[in-house]
Each structure stands twice: as C-alpha cells, then as structure tokens.
Amino acid sequence: MKPKLTIFDEPLLYAEGLSKLLVQDKIFSSIEIFNSYENLSEHIKNDPPEFLMISSGILVLTEMYSSVEKILAENKNIKIIIIGNSFDVATIRKLFNKGIKSYLDKNSSYDEFLKSIQSLLLNEIYICEYAKQMMINYISHEQEKQNSHIKDPLTKREMEILKLICDGLSSKDISEGLFISINTVETHRKRILLKLNVKNSVGVVKYALENNIFN
Known part of the structure; x- marks a missing residue:
C-alpha cells in the first residue's frame, strides 16, 4: 500500500x-x-x-x-x-x-x-547535498586540526574519495575520474569506513550527526 x-x-x-x-x-x-x-x-x-x-x-x-x-x-x-x-x-x-x-x-x-x-x-x-557538503567541509577542517574524534586521520586522498562517495559516485566512477584502479578505490573505501568506524556511506552521515563531531 x-x-x-x-x-x-x-x-x-x-x-x-x-x-x-x-x-x-x-x-x-x-x-x-x-x-x-x-x-x-x-x-x-x-x-x-x-x-x-x-x-x-x-x-x-x-x-x-x-x-x-x-x-x-x-x-x-x-x-x-x-x-x-x-x-x-x-x-x-x-x-x-x-x-x-x-x-x-x-x-x-x-x-x-x-x-x-x-x-x-x-x-x-x-x-541533502547542501548539508552533506557542509559535513565534508567540516571533516576536512577537523582533519587539519588532528580532531580527537578521529584518532587515525584521513589522508588527503581518502578525503577526496570520501567526498566522491558522499556525492553518490560508484567505485568505477571514482576510479575513472581519479585515474586509479577499482581495487585501489576499494582499498581506500575500506580504510575510510574503518577509520570512521562505520559500515557504509550512510554511516558517514550518521557518524557526523550522532558522534559529537559538530560542536
């Protein structure tokens, strides 16, 4: 129904x-x-x-x-x-x-x-994409300050891939856009999720909202 x-x-x-x-x-x-x-x-x-x-x-x-x-x-x-x-x-x-x-x-x-x-x-x-972009910008800023909420900071490349994931791009799209292999993208993806302690890209949003990343 x-x-x-x-x-x-x-x-x-x-x-x-x-x-x-x-x-x-x-x-x-x-x-x-x-x-x-x-x-x-x-x-x-x-x-x-x-x-x-x-x-x-x-x-x-x-x-x-x-x-x-x-x-x-x-x-x-x-x-x-x-x-x-x-x-x-x-x-x-x-x-x-x-x-x-x-x-x-x-x-x-x-x-x-x-x-x-x-x-x-x-x-x-x-x-929405507007709020999601603010979240990405905030995380990027916090990486520069060695945010204690993410004890193992994301690398510059991981931040780049994180943004593309949040933009809805598939691993294939990311690999073609960055001229790297899909296996490399998948490795970065796994490291990002591991560092943020989430299961998927939706988890990234939940992490930002639920784990005191916003002050």
Missing part, C-alpha cells in the same frame, strides 16, 4: 504545485496540505500519515523543535521531512536529535526530494 503524505507549508501555491507533481508520479495514496498547526494536529490525531513534510517558512526554529517533539511523542511512526532555509550543521544535527528522518534545503531539487522518500521507505535517514 502506498504511504500517505501531509504537507505543512505556506504559501499554498507552492505546496499545491508540489502536490500535483507527486500525484502525477503516483508515489502517495493521498496528499493533504495544511497551513494551520491546529488543523494539522487534528489531522494527525485522526488520520496520521506515514510522511510529514514541514517547511521552515511556516515555523520559527524554536517552534519547529517543539512541534517535531510533540508530533513524534504522539505518533513515533511518522517520518518527518524538514525543508530548511540554509540551516547550519548544528541546527540540522539538533533536528535529527529531535527525531526527523530527512533534511532538505530550500534549494533542493524535486529529484532530491524523491531520493529522500526512497531512503525513508528503506528506513534510512536522508540529508
């Missing part, structure tokens, strides 16, 4: 436009749009959706934190997607700590929104 989506956003013109695209792609069984928190709360209470998209344009940050907490306290199974407004990494981390499952930014594309939905359907978290 296809999941239900609720959109909490304004202006309605934008939300309705997104809704029509999603209806055409037949991703959700139903799509509801609200721009009043009271109406949204009543809707969630009576007919909770699997997915809830909240825009930063409709709530200030403190309200967003409290709303996420309240919604998930009443229904922990709702997967919340936040559309941020160039939030910094500390804010994004706090939102994930509150329980959201996906962070997109105002400049994220429709295709990236679809990618986030696919990740959530697989019970994974999703962070």
Whole structure:
C-alpha cells in the first residue's frame, strides 16, 4: 500500500504545485496540505500519515523543535521531512536529535526530494547535498586540526574519495575520474569506513550527526 503524505507549508501555491507533481508520479495514496498547526494536529490525531513534510517558512526554529517533539511523542511512526532555509550543521544535527528522518534545503531539487522518500521507505535517514557538503567541509577542517574524534586521520586522498562517495559516485566512477584502479578505490573505501568506524556511506552521515563531531 502506498504511504500517505501531509504537507505543512505556506504559501499554498507552492505546496499545491508540489502536490500535483507527486500525484502525477503516483508515489502517495493521498496528499493533504495544511497551513494551520491546529488543523494539522487534528489531522494527525485522526488520520496520521506515514510522511510529514514541514517547511521552515511556516515555523520559527524554536517552534519547529517543539512541534517535531510533540508530533513524534504522539505518533513515533511518522517520518518527518524538514525543508530548511540554509540551516547550519548544528541546527540540522539538533533536528535529527529531535527525531526527523530527512533534511532538505530550500534549494533542493524535486529529484532530491524523491531520493529522500526512497531512503525513508528503506528506513534510512536522508540529508541533502547542501548539508552533506557542509559535513565534508567540516571533516576536512577537523582533519587539519588532528580532531580527537578521529584518532587515525584521513589522508588527503581518502578525503577526496570520501567526498566522491558522499556525492553518490560508484567505485568505477571514482576510479575513472581519479585515474586509479577499482581495487585501489576499494582499498581506500575500506580504510575510510574503518577509520570512521562505520559500515557504509550512510554511516558517514550518521557518524557526523550522532558522534559529537559538530560542536
């Protein structure tokens, strides 16, 4: 059965436009749009959706934190997607700590929104390319300072490959782009995951969010 989506956003013109695209792609069984928190709360209470998209344009940050907490306290199974407004990494981390499952930014594309939905359907978290790049930049900066959170620092080449992995490139793509063998790429990949103590590229994102890498 296809999941239900609720959109909490304004202006309605934008939300309705997104809704029509999603209806055409037949991703959700139903799509509801609200721009009043009271109406949204009543809707969630009576007919909770699997997915809830909240825009930063409709709530200030403190309200967003409290709303996420309240919604998930009443229904922990709702997967919340936040559309941020160039939030910094500390804010994004706090939102994930509150329980959201996906962070997109105002400049994220429709295709990236679809990618986030696919990740959530697989019970994974999703962070947009904007936030992911900030994470990579932060890790790069911390490497220069010999960050104690990563006791065995990544080499310059490992950082280069880490960024390409986070950009979604396969080992074959990386080997062709850097003019090195696939075996060399795989060796670097294994060392990166070992140093960060994670299992895959998704784990890199979780590492940054959950292991105090952001101050």
